[in-house]
């Protein structure tokens with residue numbers, strides 16, 4: 213049975229391992245870990261999705277599900293959890309950069325935009341400062 217909860221700093225090793233396996237950036241993880249949603253199988257972290265807050269804007273990052281657990285709606289539930297978290301924090305938009313899954317996020321209402329159209333507040337994010345390559349697709353969702 214899969215359970216869901218928000219992360220604490222004690223979850224850092226499990227989340228880092230999951231992101232490493234999915235070849236996603238871990239930079240800034242420790243700063244934002246408390247705004248990460250987790251999926252667990254017992255004690256094991258098998259999915260995560262994170263929110264970075266920059267002023268009144270949000271960045272959805274680190275959406276990953278362990279290989280053997282994919283296609284069971286875990287990514288869906290985690291992404292919806294982060295969207296809800298961003299709404300509860302009264303953020304005005306949620307954006308993301310992705311190299312690997314631009315076709316996954318439209319189902320949540322994200323639309324593709326030019327990277328230059330993303331909110332300037334997100335320039336503070338480490339993902340924007342180089343962890344995510346220039347070739348990544350930029351997407352945004354108005355909240």
Ligand SMILES: CC(C)(COP(=O)(O)OP(=O)(O)OC[C@H]1O[C@@H](n2cnc3c(N)ncnc32)[C@H](O)[C@@H]1OP(=O)(O)O)[C@@H](O)C(=O)NCCC(=O)NCCS
Pocket residue numbers: 234236273274275276277278281282283284285286287288289309310311312313314315316
């Ligand atoms: C993308 C990812 C998080 C999806 O998690 P998941 O739990 O398998 O997804 P769900 O079960 O919620 O959704 C499954 C659906 O998404 C689709 N999907 C899965 N990965 C996809 C991708 N990379 N691109 C487009 N669609 C994708 C599946 O084909 C399936 O489609 P269907 O509903 O039409 O059958 C997971 O595949 C993953 O960890 N990928 C590697 C890391 C990554 O690319 N993260 C996103 C960038 S931040």
